Amino acid sequence: MKYDHISFVNYNMNQLVLPLDLEILIPQNHLSIIVHEAVEKLDDTLLVQPYKGGGRPSYHPKMLLKVIIYAYTQKVYSGRQIEKLLTENIYFMWLSGSQTPDFRTINRFRSERMKDIIYQVFFSIVELLREKGLVKLEHYFVDGTKIEANANQYTFVWRKATEKYEKSLDDKYRQLALQIEHILEKEEKTATSMGLEEKLKETPITSEQIEQSIKKLEKHLETEPKNKEAKKAVRLLKKDYLPRKVKYEEQNQLFNGRNSFSKTDNDATFMRMK
Incomplete structure (x- = not known):
């Protein structure tokens, strides 16, 4: 896949050759599928802009974004832990297309490229949940974020x-x-x-x-x-x-x-x- 002079590692979930079709093991309304659909709806140009081009082909930004967002929904934040799950967990393996970026690639992607679009991705996921009738917009969503207050212990x-x-x-x-x-x-x-x-x-x-x-x-x-x-x-x-x-x-x-x-x-x- 090419975007001007930027090249990415091939990432086509419909052409994967796997020992077992992982998708048949994933429930229809599983959160990993919703994350996948939400990220797929993002404009490709939005994800490509942070890349300068040159060097070796990069992992596709949509694949990395799916893996990281799904990891966050599972309260997994460590790059090393995400790297490990990419070889052990069927949901991570499916989202990544069985690709295995290392923790350095994961950390570099989320700290340098993902920070400006993360909210758009979350909004897309909430909208998909509403469309599927899984939530109503009048519901309130509170995440598990812990914010360290400016208060001495x-x-x-x-x-x-x-x-x-x-x-x-x-x-x-x-x-x-x-x-x-x-x-x-x-x-x-x-x-x-x-x-x-x-x-x-x-x-x-x-x-x-x-x-x-x-x-x-x-x-x-x-x-x-x-x-x-x-x-x-x-x-x-x-x-x-x-x-x-x-x-x-x-x-x-x-x-x-x-x-x-x-x-x-x-x-x-x-x-x-x-």
């Missing part, structure tokens, strides 16, 4: 740690809430704390509850400004318990089902990279 907040510290804070608040009621009982000669301990155990603690306790104590201090226990409790609630509770509530919202997030990049989730 030491900035991450962990859900288990937040749960642990929030539970400890809630327990402390429950104890302080009982003390507050005892303080008010002494001054007002009421019995409001009866059954409060059991009630507090059953009720989730929120920042609104802590704010209510502060307001209750401040109202009490208007009539009893010299009550040291009440003053101490207000300071503790305002400077420690309330800010921490608000922080934990915000963190729980940011987790949104995740186990961690970064303080500097809230969208980042901690992930161990290879």
